[in-house]
Amino acid sequence: MLNNKTAISRTLSRLKSRTSVLILLSLVCLAATKFLLSVFVLSSFSGIYLTLEIDQPDRFFAYYSAGNKAIFSTERLSVSSSIPAREKTIAGLPLDGKLARKLRLDPGENARQVKLYHFKINSVFGPPIEMDAQQLFKQFEPNASIANYRLQEDYVSFDITGVDPFLTYKDELIVRNRFVSYVLPVIMAFAFYLFASNFRWRQFPAFSDLNRAFSTSHINYAALDGIRGIAVLLVLADHTLGMFTGAGTAGVWIFFVLSGFLLTIPFVQKPERAISMSYMSEYLLRRLKRILPMYYVYIFVVYFVSGKFSEAAVRHVLFMQADGHLWTIQQELLFYLALPLIMIVNYVVFRGRTAWIVAALAVIMVSSNLWLDKSVISLFSITQTHPPYVGIFVCGMLFSYLYHGIVLNYDTSYLSSRQFKFWASLVGIVMLFTYILLSANALNPGAYLAIYYPGWFGVTAGIMILLALLTSGRLYSDLLSWTPLRAIGLVGYSFYLIHPVMISLVSGMHRYYFGYNIAPGTRFLLVLLVTYLVSALTYTYIERPFLKRS
Numbered sequence: 001m002l003n004n005k006t007a008i009s010r011t012l013s014r015l016k017s018r019t020s021v022l023i024l025l026s027l028v029c030l031a032a033t034k035f036l037l038s039v040f041v042l043s044s045f046s047g048i049y050l051t052l053e054i055d056q057p058d059r060f061f062a063y064y065s066a067g068n069k070a071i072f073s074t075e076r077l078s079v080s081s082s083i084p085a086r087e088k089t090i091a092g093l094p095l096d097g098k099l100a101r102k103l104r105l106d107p108g109e110n111a112r113q114v115k116l117y118h119f120k121i122n123s124v125f126g127p128p129i130e131m132d133a134q135q136l137f138k139q140f141e142p143n144a145s146i147a148n149y150r151l152q153e154d155y156v157s158f159d160i161t162g163v164d165p166f167l168t169y170k171d172e173l174i175v176r177n178r179f180v181s182y183v184l185p186v187i188m189a190f191a192f193y194l195f196a197s198n199f200r201w202r203q204f205p206a207f208s209d210l211n212r213a214f215s216t217s218h219i220n221y222a223a224l225d226g227i228r229g230i231a232v233l234l235v236l237a238d239h240t241l242g243m244f245t246g247a248g249t250a251g252v253w254i255f256f257v258l259s260g261f262l263l264t265i266p267f268v269q270k271p272e273r274a275i276s277m278s279y280m281s282e283y284l285l286r287r288l289k290r291i292l293p294m295y296y297v298y299i300f301v302v303y304f305v306s307g308k309f310s311e312a313a314v315r316h317v318l319f320m321q322a323d324g325h326l327w328t329i330q331q332e333l334l335f336y337l338a339l340p341l342i343m344i345v346n347y348v349v350f351r352g353r354t355a356w357i358v359a360a361l362a363v364i365m366v367s368s369n370l371w372l373d374k375s376v377i378s379l380f381s382i383t384q385t386h387p388p389y390v391g392i393f394v395c396g397m398l399f400s401y402l403y404h405g406i407v408l409n410y411d412t413s414y415l416s417s418r419q420f421k422f423w424a425s426l427v428g429i430v431m432l433f434t435y436i437l438l439s440a441n442a443l444n445p446g447a448y449l450a451i452y453y454p455g456w457f458g459v460t461a462g463i464m465i466l467l468a469l470l471t472s473g474r475l476y477s478d479l480l481s482w483t484p485l486r487a488i489g490l491v492g493y494s495f496y497l498i499h500p501v502m503i504s505l506v507s508g509m510h511r512y513y514f515g516y517n518i519a520p521g522t523r524f525l526l527v528l529l530v531t532y533l534v535s536a537l538t539y540t541y542i543e544r545p546f547l548k549r550s
Contacts, residue, residue, distance in 0.1 A: 043101045
C-alpha cells in the first residue's frame with residue numbers, strides 16, 4: 001500500500017513538473033507570437049498619403065525601416081509622382097505591404113517652402129494611422145536643413161535652407177488591432193500547449209533515433225553520429241564565420257570517409273554479397289532512397305517554388321550540374337556506383353582475404369588521390385569543375401576493413417585495457433582539435449590546407465573514426481557521443497542541404513529588420529538553431545520514411 005502511494009506521488013510530481021514546463025513554454029510562445037505579429041503584421045502598410053502644398057514642382061520621398069532603429073537606405077524607399085507647385089495636393093507613396101516601423105519624409109530638391117496638412121498611412125491589417133496638422137507637428141522632428149518649423153491653423157509649414165532636408169517620425173508605426181495584438185497570441189499559445197501536451201517527444205524520430213548506441217555490427221553509432229556532427233559544424237562555421245574559411249572542406253572529407261566506412265561494412269562481413277545481384281540491387285535502391293528524396297525537395301524549393309526555373313534547374317535534376325555546396329552530391333553518387341565495382345574486383349581477385357584487400361585499397365586510395373584528376377573525370381558546377389574524390393571514399397573503405405576485418409578478429413584483451421584506451425583517447429582528442437585548427441583559415445591565413453591536401457585529411461578522418469570505435473567509455477568517445485553533437489549529426493544530410501537557405505534567411509531577416517549585417521558569431525548560433533529545427537522535420541517526414549521502406 002505504501003509503495004502504491006509512493007508511486008502515485010511520483011507520478012503526480014512528474015505531471016506537475018511536465019505541466020509547469022509546458023506552461024512556461026506556452027508563455028514563451030505567447031511572447032514570441034505577440035512580438036512577431038507586432039513586427040511583421042501590425043507594421044505592414046500599403047501606402048502613405050500626404051496632403052501638402054509646395055512652392056516648386058517636386059516629388060516627396062519616404063524612407064522606411066523595418067526595425068526599431070531608424071536606419072534608412074535606398075533599399076527601402078518610396079517615391080511619389082510629380083507634385084505641382086502652389087496647389088493643395090494629395091501625394092501618394094506606395095509601400096505594397098512592406099514593413100515600415102520607422103519613417104522619414106524627405107522633400108525633393110526643388111521645393112523651398114512646404115505646407116503639410118494631413119498625413120495618412122494605410123495598414124494592411126488594421127485601420128489607417130492618420131494625423132492632422134497638430135499631430136504632425138508633435139510627431140515629426142525636422143533636421144538641421146529645415147528652418148521655421150511652425151504650426152499654423154490647419155497645416156505645418158517649414159522652409160528648406162540646407163542640403164538633404166527631412167522629417168523623422170519620433171515613435172514606431174504600429175497599428176492598433178486588439179484581435180491581432182491580444183486574442184491571436186493567446187490562441188496560438190493555447191494551440192501550442194495542446195500540441196505540446198499531446199506530442200510524444202521520445203517517439204519523434206529525430207530524437208528517438210538517438211537512443212541507438214551500438215549496432216549488431218559492433219558499431220558505436222553514438223560516436224559516429226558525433227563525428228558527423230563535427231563535420232556539419234565545420235561546414236556551417238565555414239559559411240558563417242570568416243575565421244573558419246576552408247573548414248567546410250575538411251567537414252566534407254569527414255562525410256566522404258564516413259560514407260565509405262559505413263557502406264563497406266556489409267561486404268566485410270559477407271564478401272560474397274559483392275557478386276549477389278539481389279543484394280547489389282537492394283544496395284543501389286537504398287542509396288538512391290537515401291539521397292534523392294531530400295535532394296529533389298531542395299531542388300524543387302530552390303529552383304521551382306522560388307520561380308528561378310532555368311536550364312540550370314534541369315541540369316541539377318539530372319545531376320549534370322552542382323552549384324555551391326551541391327558538388328558533394330555528385331561525388332556521393334559517383335562513389336555509390338564505384339563501390340560495387342571495387343567490391344566485385346576484391347572478391348574475385350582476393351576471395352575475401354582481408355590483408356590483400358587492405359593493401360589493394362591503399363594502392364587505389366593513393367593512386368586516386370595522385371592521378372585521378374579533372375582530365376580523367378570532370379564534375380561540373382556553374383563556377384568551377386571538380387575532380388572525383390574517390391580516393392577519400394576509398395580511405396573510408398580501407399579503415400572499415402582494418403576495423404571489421406582485422407581489429408575485431410584480433411586478441412581484444414589489450415585493446416580493451418584501460419592503458420590502451422587512455423592513450424588512444426588522448427591521441428583521438430589531440431587529432432580532433434588539430435584537424436579542426438588546421439582546417440581553419442585563422443591558424444594559417446590563406447593556406448586552405450584541407451583544400452590542397454585532401455588525401456592527408458582523409459587519412460586523419462579515418463584514424464579519428466577508428467579511435468572513436470576503440471575508445472568506448474573514454475573521454476574521446478564520450479565527447480563525440482555528446483547528445484547535442486549526435487542530434488546534429490543524425491540530421492546531418494538535411495542540415496547540409498538546407499543550411500545555405502537558412503543562412504540567407506537569417507541574414508536577410510536581420511538586415512531587413514535591424515538595417516545592418518548580423519555579427520558572425522550570432523549568425524552561426526541562429527543559423528545552427530533554425531537549421532536544426534527544420535532539419536529535424538525534414539529528417540522525420542522526408543528522409544526517414546524512405547529509409548524505413550528500404
